[in-house]
Amino acid sequence: MEQQIVKVKNKKGVRVIPGFGLSMGVTLAMLGCLVLIPLASIFISASQLKPGEFLDVVTSRQVVSGYAVSLSCAFFAALINAAFGIVLAWVLVRYDFPGKRLMDGLIELPFALPTAVAGISLTYLYSDQGWIGSIFAKIGVDIAYTRIGITIAMVFVGIPFVVRAVQPVLEKLDRQYEEAALMLGANKLYTFFRVILPELFPALLAGFGLAFARGIGEYGSVVFIAGNIPYKTQIAPLLIMTKLEQYKYADATAIALVLLVISFLLMFLINSIQIYMQRFSKA
Amino acid sequence: MKKEEDLEKNINPDAVGDGIHSIQKVIEPPKHASRPIVKYILIAVSALFLLVMLVIPLIVALVNALGDGWAAYKEAVLDEYTLKALALTLLATVSAVLVNTVFGMFAAYLLSKFYFRGRQALATLIDIPFSISPVIAGLVFILTFGNIGWMGDFLKAHDIKIVFAVPGVILATIFVTFPFVFRELFPVMNAQGNDEEEAAALMGAGGFTIFRRITFPHIKWALLYGVILCTARAMGEFGAVSVISGHLRGKTNTLPLHVEILYNEFNTTAAFAASSILVILAALVLIARNIVEWKRK
């Protein structure tokens, strides 16, 4: 979503390079068959629901609490990731230290590690028997099978999005802005928050949005640690799954549609903010 | 006294050949180790975060896999169903990588080399699978090809099974990894511009010759990178496949699903043992990724 399409020179419709028809045909055919037509099914199915039915499903207590759990946990996880993501990106760009390359490579681990594996490992680690969970259990804090556990799993899957969004921007950031602030007498902390952070903000927002969206939709790594307690730790994707297992396809479709709309709105909002922020970058 | 750190040196970058004796010399920024406390605190915070959030879970998986000894591990890994699940995972992964590579190359070529109405919209559509919950990705195939789906009757009449069968698993895997190769190729092709292709076309080269001789050499590393990312995601896909597979042991179970079943049967050691195969594959992918990234630079 950060990718911006640079206008191709040849705007007059004169196409010198061959292959337009073929590549257009293949692209549309594959996109249509593999993504768009299946995706359309959800809207076709949803259109067959009666509005009353639809509302009953998506406003039922269980479903509303599912959305609430997914959205709130994903939001907090994305916030945590934004904070740590900036620190990690800063450390990786600005400092030299032994093990830096390893650290850089590790960031990608959640992309590479299958979510189910992450899920059972995190559950094991944070259960009241686990290495970390047992420490917290002593002070009376349960992590696995609570919203804290869900948030931790979402932090796990979301961290690479923020780091990889911020890192390249920080690398390219002109040092003159910092030097200007320092010359005017600002200390490092003030310079960071007033001058550097605004420069990083569009990228940070993109990373935050991707991590947030991923958290809302995430299933594999969350489902084990969530424990699926109704009204408490049932996440929205799990509700869809449960309805499917009960062959309640209409209910599953309704829940999915709302989740889909939330994701699209989120992406749209973040895109709009970024387009707005781009205006400043001309200077 | 604090000395402001890492201040970059910059010698008049724009003035080339404007005076006599002009020398061009690139100067590295000096690495002052100033305010080391802040530096070390930030590095420590980062390392701790990665340790707790990423490294320890990984160690947990490996330690538990060997929790009941080597023999138990070997037995769990060489279990018939585990191997069948691995085979299906590999089949789905290879299919997804092939399909998405073909798509990625055509789509990136189309969007970077030609200007047409709706270019931006098309790019957005391609990205859709990224922002969709994998569970929903599985659901859309059930709503299309399942018994209640609008193609359900047609498939039944011709005795084709997609949902709760291998084709469904493959389709779902393709769906969730659909944009991966495209997203790596597109920025590279876009940045490269059209001049070389136009020159070749004016000399009479055909589309495939242009792609093979001109475009491809520029994108081979990006392509490999995209393939690696696609592989990683495809072999680990869980949610979408979980919805559509029907969890038929030995038939439609992929390795991640097999892990789930073992885990839910309280067969923890076997679950972690099966996971360890995926962990090793993930490690290989990470190493390959780092090598490719290093080569690209």
Place this chain on the structure above:
Amino acid sequence: MYVEMKHINKTFDGFQASRDVSFGVEKGHLAALLGPSGSGKTTILRMIAGLDRPDEGDILIDGKRVNDLPGSKRGIGFVFQNYALFRYMTVADNIAFGLEVQKKRKGEIKSRVEELLELISMKDLGKRFPHQLSGGQRQRVAFARALAPNPQLLLLDEPFAAIDAKVRRELRTWLREMIGRVGVTSIFVTHDQEEAMEVADQVILTNLGRVEQVGTPEEICLSPQTDFVREFIDAKRFEALMGIEKEEA
């Protein structure tokens, strides 16, 4: 002497950017650091500002050795080559930045910002953002921002490099006049000899990290002391320039 450089040496990763650099600038003067690219003039400016540290030698400002003083405590205003205006702040916020950092009272900041906006003839543009300004306007804002905390010394790094050739001449005259009006000691870096000769009271000509000659523009043009200076100064162009100025006068 208000600013004095004494036997400064500076090396970056094996590249010697300054070799035994010594010169001084009188209080209230406008000095030009002139030289081809890579001659080490920007390094000198950055060392005066405290953005780089010399390996050897002393930097004196107002008689005090400032080597160990951070740049922000040296009473210096710095105008960066690309201005480095803060993109997400308005013109007024940019100018106010240095005052806010000093925790000045709100009213005081406001009146000082207004005063400076008036000085740079941009009274009504305080609410604009940098991307809504022309190149020349941006330079004026950078100038005002550097002046806001009342520095005793103003440093400008290639102040006209990012500006259209057409407007450059106009802006030069403007800057010369402004610095004269404010009365702040100033040093600017340039690779354009015409610019240096026209604007500065004093020229410090550098080459390959060394100071070749220090003097008034006339001294440098009329009695160049080294082969390099002779080569670098295009005598004809200088005469032509003087001719034009005479005609105008």
